[in-house]
Amino acid sequence: MNKETTFYTCLIEERDDLNPFVQVYWAHAEEMGQAIEMMLDVAKENGLQRPFPRQCDPYDIKNLPDDIERSSDAAVFWTANRYAFPPGGKMLDLPVGIIASCIEGDHDIEEIEQGFTVFPGDKLKTIAVNVGVDQLEVLYGKILELFPVYKVFWCLLHDHWNDDSSDLFFVNEDLNSPDRIKAFIAENRANTILNGYITLTSYLEEGATNINISDHKRIIVRTYSKAVVDQISTLLESNELERKDSIVSIDAGIHHWHYRISDSLEKEQMKALLKSLGFKPWTPGS
CATH class of the missing domain: 3.10.510 (NE1680-like fold)
Structure with missing residues (x-):
């Protein structure tokens, strides 16, 4: 129907x-x-x-x-x-899965620019990166290649997908190397990196580091390790991304929509796919 x-x-x-x-x-x-x-x-x-x-x-x-x-x-x-x-x-060509609304917000889409910021908290530090549609997957892969081993990889299906009541995490400990993670994304591109309802996370034990492609299709790194921040910042700059004190992004002060492409799976189908690929449901803190 x-x-x-x-x-x-x-x-x-x-x-x-x-x-x-x-x-x-x-x-x-x-x-x-x-x-x-x-x-x-x-x-x-x-x-x-x-x-x-x-x-x-x-x-x-x-x-x-x-x-x-x-x-x-x-x-x-x-x-x-x-x-x-x-x-x-x-203008920055936003990655597939996220698009601005015509509704006026605090910022205009013309203000979104390529680059990154570092928020050096006392403990938890954050790197937030804006890149365009043609760079997101490649740059994420380059960041992954900085570190040889990962503890676990997970997909977060956000609650705003079909307006469900809670976020759903699916974890896979076998996706523990850059090559395995990149292969999974490449083989499931329509249902991962091109889906605006999903965050992808590679977890590195050093600094309890989360290396994310967020549901806003930005690269977000959260870590307790200054060394990790320095390594990733150096890589970003070597890829002609300018470090900025502040940066306008689609997820702050701009009305926007999340979407998925037409040949991607619906949510229940996605859950079934992940389970068939060895992912297991996980509740944070459990």
């Missing part, structure tokens, strides 16, 4: 170095990820070469403008107007 559909709108940017512009699209879909894919497909059919989704929201179809174009199946709509802006600016 098909799910009930929602009507979505998306601001799509044509990332042209000489003549960039934005255009508004709308689509009926069961989930936001599916809607984004539908709108991007039609944008390409309309001649856009490098379309990228910048903002997305549910939309009341009653407010749909009269002067619009529509696909043959009336599933996707778009404005005839394209709104050009001066070339030269470079």
